[in-house]
Amino acid sequence: MQEFEELKHIWQQSTSASQPGSLPNVSKASALTKTKLQRTQRNGAICLVLTALFIAGLGFWGGFNFKYWYTYAAMALVCVICLAQAGLMFYIYHSIKQIDETAPTTEHLLQWEAYYTSRQRLIRWNGPLYFLLLSLAMGLYLWEVLARASGQFQLVSLSIYLGWMVIAYFYLGKKVLKKEEQRIMDIIEHLKQLEMQLKE
């Protein structure tokens, strides 16, 4: 029959045998959740800013000579949507960065829970709104571009575009949103469980 003191002795034998080992490579990319999430948001935001700059460049120097002002307005709208989304992603990046890994565990868990709760609220409106506005801007842009094509081409293009929108919004979008919501709910649930374990 082992008593706890004996277990401590077993444990300490292995501690004394344990060597520090080689120093970690601090320039190595971390696989931690926090760092990964930060990277995703930051890289996504940078890509969106570059996209907006590229489209703006095309608008100014592309030499398209569009007939109607609203075609340029559509390009501007795409830029604005991309920049707004990039702004939001930078904000999320900053929120993740604010989570303090050096805080006491109960506080640290609450910070993550607050982050995921706000993320849960955000994905409900952000994704659909981003998709709808972008589709609207693309539709406006295609209005003039397609005006130069034959009636048959217009019909086919419009059908494909609308078909894609319907599938993307009502099927893919809802499916992705549901999956993401479930994932976040699972994380929040797990964080709550950990908090409960500490409170009990």
Added chain:
Amino acid sequence: MTQQETFTRLYRQYAPGIRQLCRGYTGSATQAEDLLQESFLAVWNNMHKYRGDASWGTWIYRIAVNTCLLYLRKEKTKPEKITDDALLNLAEEEYNQDGEVQLLYKCISRLPETDRLIISMVLEELPYEDIASIAGITANNLRVKIHRIKKQLTEMFNSYARV
């Protein structure tokens, strides 16, 4: 002392204890090594935040505990679920000094997540005040917990070691 020198000193001093903590938490030597590296990466990245309110040890253990708890959120990195049969086999095959250590790790890894970390710090003989400060719970709450976990762990270890 430069940041690199301080970091090297801290690593040499605390890495063995943190490795044990991670080992008890995951029950796996490979995952423990990953967690050790991640914990010290977090230490390096947060060194500018150290204000000296707590000792370096408490501060580093706090980071390691937070790293461990978040690490296991990812499904693919969940610790191997150890079945009763696996534990019995371990107890039968390796009941020697090294086997006892392995069995102890495995028993710890069957406890609830926060209990694993708390008991690992107790086994490392960290003062209770420090453990309470790391976990962010009251000293009274911690004492009650430790009493319960000690009993649970001892019973579990004995039940497998007797086989």
